Amino acid sequence: MEPILSIHNLEYRRGDFTLTVENQTFLKGRIYCLTGPNGAGKSTLLHLLALLLEPDRGEILFEGTLLKGAAERQRLRQRITLVEQAPFLFDTTVYDNLAFGLRLRDVGSDLQRRRIAKALQTVGLDGFESRRARALSGGEIRRVALARAMVLRPVVLLLDEPTDGLDRRILPLFERCLTALSDEGVTVIVATHDADQPGRLGGDILRLDGGRPASPAGASAPALSNEPTEKSS
Amino acid sequence: MGFLFESFQHAISLILSFDREVFNTVWTSLYTSTVAILLAAAVGVPFGTFLGLGRFAGRRAVLTLLNTLMALPTVVVGLVLFGLFSRQGPLGSWGFLFTPWAMIAGQMVLATPIVANYTVAAVAGADPRIMTTALTLGASRLRAMRQLLLETRFGIIAAIVAGFGRVIAEVGVAMMLGGNIRGYTRTMTTAIALETSKGEFAFGLALGIVLLTVALVVNLFLNLLQQR
Numbered sequence: 001m002e003p004i005l006s007i008h009n010l011e012y013r014r015g016d017f018t019l020t021v022e023n024q025t026f027l028k029g030r031i032y033c034l035t036g037p038n039g040a041g042k043s044t045l046l047h048l049l050a051l052l053l054e055p056d057r058g059e060i061l062f063e064g065t066l067l068k069g070a071a072e073r074q075r076l077r078q079r080i081t082l083v084e085q086a087p088f089l090f091d092t093t094v095y096d097n098l099a100f101g102l103r104l105r106d107v108g109s110d111l112q113r114r115r116i117a118k119a120l121q122t123v124g125l126d127g128f129e130s131r132r133a134r135a136l137s138g139g140e141i142r143r144v145a146l147a148r149a150m151v152l153r154p155v156v157l158l159l160d161e162p163t164d165g166l167d168r169r170i171l172p173l174f175e176r177c178l179t180a181l182s183d184e185g186v187t188v189i190v191a192t193h194d195a196d197q198p199g200r201l202g203g204d205i206l207r208l209d210g211g212r213p214a215s216p217a218g219a220s221a222p223a224l225s226n227e228p229t230e231k232s233s
Numbered sequence: 234m235g236f237l238f239e240s241f242q243h244a245i246s247l248i249l250s251f252d253r254e255v256f257n258t259v260w261t262s263l264y265t266s267t268v269a270i271l272l273a274a275a276v277g278v279p280f281g282t283f284l285g286l287g288r289f290a291g292r293r294a295v296l297t298l299l300n301t302l303m304a305l306p307t308v309v310v311g312l313v314l315f316g317l318f319s320r321q322g323p324l325g326s327w328g329f330l331f332t333p334w335a336m337i338a339g340q341m342v343l344a345t346p347i348v349a350n351y352t353v354a355a356v357a358g359a360d361p362r363i364m365t366t367a368l369t370l371g372a373s374r375l376r377a378m379r380q381l382l383l384e385t386r387f388g389i390i391a392a393i394v395a396g397f398g399r400v401i402a403e404v405g406v407a408m409m410l411g412g413n414i415r416g417y418t419r420t421m422t423t424a425i426a427l428e429t430s431k432g433e434f435a436f437g438l439a440l441g442i443v444l445l446t447v448a449l450v451v452n453l454f455l456n457l458l459q460q461r
Contacts, residue, residue, distance in 0.1 A: 050369055052368060052369065074371075077371050078371035081369055081371075083369075084362065084365065084369075086362070087362075088362035088365075090363075090366070090383075090384060091384055100372075100380075101372075104370065104371045104372055104376065105371065149370075152370065
């Protein structure tokens with residue numbers, strides 16, 4: 001599989017916190033689970049990969065190309081999408097929320113409608129197009145946010161603890177969406193506190209602790225190495 | 234008491250009979266104030282957004298200055314602009330003095346700090362996720378800012394309405410820069426001052442009732458927005 005995102009000697013400092021990642025490559029179509037305690041740097045790493053933050057040192061390569069300049073970062077943000085831990089929906093309808101990114105990409109209205117209907121169906125919210133975003137429950141907001149990211153067909157999808165607090169009945173549907181995206185060639189990087197989630201998603205575990213790559217549980221050598229898990233059925 | 238009652242009756246009859254003089258004056262007030270507030274919004278909203286989002290040296294000083302400018306005495310604005318627009322002034326060749334445009338300029342100066350200040354409050358108090366979400370969905374920084382303004386639209390409209398409330402009720406700028414010319418630059422406030430001093434209390438009262446009604450509508454609208 002071809003590398004999609006690569007990190008080299010990355011360092012990001014804010015106050016007392018420093019995130020350091022020497023080398024890490026994310027392959028196309030794979031699922032990666034970022035694990036680690038609170039404050040380990042999972043969200044910061046996701047924000048760096050989403051090109052919302054700039055590293056103080058080191059570089060991030062997209063498809064082997066070094067990212068330089070605001071214009072290029074903005075162009076690439078159309079291919080890398082982040083779903084935040086507490087997603088924000090614009091104060092409008094569900095349809096307009098999903099159409100926001102499509103309009104930025106000049107997707108025609110017919111295709112918009114089809115993609116939005118399909119994405120909402122995938123997350124189990126078909127027929128929600130005309131609902132006001134502010135009237136949705138917490139779980140529905142998370143699913144709309146996932147649909148809003150999916151509809152853009154990003155090359156890399158970043159999710160910050162997407163299932164935290166999600167209704168357990170919805171969890172399998174949510175995780176099926178992520179594995180389906182991975183099967184379609186999307187690289188999915190998920191920050192999670194759920195110890196069983198990497199197993200269910202069949203994702204590689206990337207463990208962070210104190211802003212640094214840490215040894216996977218039970219391992220002796222410190223590394224932010226890929227630790228493949230068996231995909232559960 | 235009889236005088237007040239009779240004057241009030243006369244004032245109501247002037248309004249209900251659509252007295253030409255009353256409605257000319259009301260029109261001049263509404264026209265100049267509306268143009269002034271639109272121009273103030275065109276300057277104040279982007280400036281307020283920049284101040285609300287920006288983090289730069291001297292920002293606090295600019296905010297303090299803006300707060301001070303909110304309480305600008307109207308006669309001081311009138312005085313400064315009179316100096317600029319008078320024939321001997323640097324902008325005398327524009328021929329603005331004693332025209333509606335001079336009044337609009339003065340009212341714009343009064344309203345811009347109000348619009349900018351309220352915009353700063355709306356933007357700085359907005360959910361920080363608005364910008365991040367727009368950016369992660371592929372928006373440029375400018376497009377993300379537009380989204381922020383859309384999300385804070387009620388605060389922005391409240392800023393504009395508050396500015397309008399200030400300029401429709403002011404008298405100093407309209408008097409000094411407009412000259413209170415009948416049928417041309419006479420506004421509700423200047424007409425009230427003039428007509429009352431001439432003994433035309435009922436006429437002044439009629440305009441006062443219209444002015445109060447406009448202020449009431451503006452405030453009701455503002456309250457409605459604040460409840461959202």
